[in-house]
Amino acid sequence: MSPSRSRSLSPAVQGTCCAAVLLALAGCASLQPDQAVAPVQALTREHMQADLPWQQTQQARQAAQARTQALLAQPLDAQASVQLALLNHRGLQATLYGLGMADADRVQALLWPNPVLSLGRLVRGEETEIERGLSFNLTALLARGARQAAAQQSLERLQLDAAQQVLAVAGDARRSWIQAVASQAQLRHAQIVLDAAEAGAELALRMHKAGNISAYRLAREQAVQADARLWVDQTRLQAARDRSALLRALGLDASTGAALRLPDQLPPLPDERRSPAALEQQALDQRLDIQAARRQTGQLAASLGLTRQTRLVNVLQLGYENNRSNTEPTQHGPSLSLELPLFDWGQARTARARQAYEQSLEQTAQVALEAHAEVRDAQLRADQAWRTARRYQQEVLPLARQISDETLLRYNGMLLGVNDLLADAREQARLMAASLMAERDYWLAEADLSQSLLGPLDSGGPSRSSTAAAPSATPGPRSGAAGH
Template sequence: MTSTFRSGRGGLACIALCLLAACSTLPRNGGRDQLDALLAGRTPPLQSGSSGSTDLRAALSGPLDPEAAVALAWRESPRIRLLLAELGLASADLFESGRLRNLTLSAGRMGGSDGTTTLGIGLLLGDLVTLPARSRIGRQRWQAALAQTAQALVDEAAATRTDWIRHVAAVQVAELREAVAEAAALSAELAARFHAAGNISALQLAREQAAASLARTEAARARSERFATRMALAERLGLAGRSNAWRTPARLPLPPLADPDLDTVLSQAGQQRHDLAAANALLAADQSAASLARSLAWLGGIEFGFEREREDGERRSGPHLSLQLPLFQQGQAQRTRATALRDMARERVALLQLQLQREVRSGLERLATQRAIIATFRDALIPQREAIVAREQERYNFMLIGVFELIQARQQEYDAYQAYIEAIRDYWLHRVELARVAGGVLPGDDTPSGEAPALDDLLGPPGDHDPHHHH
């Protein structure tokens, strides 16, 4: 009986060296520690799993500001856990890139009285030769996956802050619209009494009733928007269907005293945009892969081994080599594919850099425009509307106009208040988007210049918004 033993890479000693070289490990803690290092100062630390009911109640005990909302989402939101789970796919690829493929064991027996049994074990030579390059490419792709996940987390933090801003603004607008609807209802009631007494026409009564109906619909629309924004924020926080025992502050913050300059934001974006870092890491990986394909694509079909044979007590041994003949393919497809991927990666980096320039410049322009709009409302339109109401009140006191003209002036003042609140909201929405473009935060994000006015600040002491109240 004859037995043959064939070992890839030239014997057991060579196999041992190869196995020692294949020493990649899975990333510690699923890559969370590396993500925390990438995002330090821009997002909360990542945690595993939801908090317990006691921890959740403690987190919801006070009003949620934007940063507390982001921290809560990091603990409770399935979106965050999904992003981290997807990173596990990349960690598996990293592990695989630094490991040799498993040995192939084969066995066979030839029939007959003097049958021969063969045993074989082998690996492709290309695995050994390309292992260092494949490990390097795997690490580059892992860095790209980390950066892509970090960018997704930055985007999610921005989306959470955006939902928070929309909800707080909707709460303020709904409160204002309720006051307007109440005033319009009182006006319509007064008009009905005046009409019954013969003091106003049916046309004027119809106008006041129509105005009250419109105010009711606007108040209902504002309540619906408040509910929709609350549900959107609850879903973003991971609380939808779990808890309604949370609240936000009653007012938006006012804008910071100044906005960052162009050079600061461009520099920060260039250093902190994780999608750009991911694109550069993928470019490096694809460049390495293209170089590897040019030089070693033909190695894939070579197997080198060692044979040992025993027959009738006699042992024979010697090297073994098998080679795919490159008659029909010489690695052209691999080289072409790798080159195309490298070129795509290079242009993707260039496109992201162009987009970054546009987004930063456009974002700063929107921020400056919105700041100017807020200043116009604060310094011009609202004082002008308040002055109009004051003068109309004087004219009403001297019976130069009727009560309905005064009410109309007051409602136009309310509309200016609502537009002011919405202008502050839009400023913060633009600022959150610009912060996202710049990598997560902007200088001055943590130093607002105060709070937007509350309803009592806008409408004055209780009773001042009553259309029948005389100043």
């Protein structure tokens, strides 16, 4: 029964069945660009506690703009600056589209090779032959599994590269925020110093008119006032530059960034430091550049397997031919074409793939070594900056306040003059400015350390600006301007 039913199927039904089979084979490989971006978004949420939306539609872009406005409606902290950068950085959006392209390449590797249809018409005297053939590339079909693995590993490697770029953008935003907040605090302090210097210069001028101090002492007090004004000008310029660098890191233009407000000071210093051994192990476990190097090694290993499979078979095609003649019966049957490896045995391709694999192993080991050294260096810098900032807060400034209290007591007891009191005030201002810079340097070093635990400090994102990477060149007020 079943054979007769099979023979009774009409050509239309047979064509429909063939089309259904082809559609089923094609449906096994579907485009999923959102799934390609999802691992990067998950890593961003896990390690940065921030979202990285892919703004493919106008609705998504409007949602990002609304969230940007909500973040700008309150004073911006370090975490909010990272979120703003991820929402507005156009380069990250371009990278996400690149992952969509890689997903398309993955699907392309999953697709079955297209059959080749050949048609021919041959005439010999009164005889005419019509040749029709249908063939498949068996080499491509046999290597399909290896291509699938290589394409998947390539996509995963690109995902790790994208995650490194996200890390670099977030780190640049955090450093720029630290620098901008510190510069703003320095500007406020410089203004306080200027107010004190102007009061001292005014007092000195009155005392000089009364004949209580010499022209020399008056000139010294006026020099202190001029120096304080210069310091305010330089600090104001630095604060403006750092704010501009922050807006660039956040991906905001001047009109949108006008609503940005910063806190008055940096967060307080932590009470203790993290364990060096735990930090180094954490870096080796989760650094993105190490994972990317491992992915590349796996991809080359898959490529080596593919090269070994096809080293002797470059072109292998299986087909079906149908030749029809007006004088002879129709000829039909299968055909097989094979490229004979007489000169090229594929040994060069296999050797090259093997060397590339060994090279990748060595590069992975070197990446791990450099990552370990980078984390260790970042930790040393952060630890030293923490100790310096703590020393200012726990030793230097308390001693300076004690000295100031003693100076004020002696001034009230007429043991010291007003010039001594002003000189002590200027020394207090200098030490406070140095303490603010020490706090800023610590938080910058801590930002570098946190980034080094996940990836390199100088790749995958925008380069660090000079204002965000180096200490400010703005000098403090001169402490010895007043003589006795």
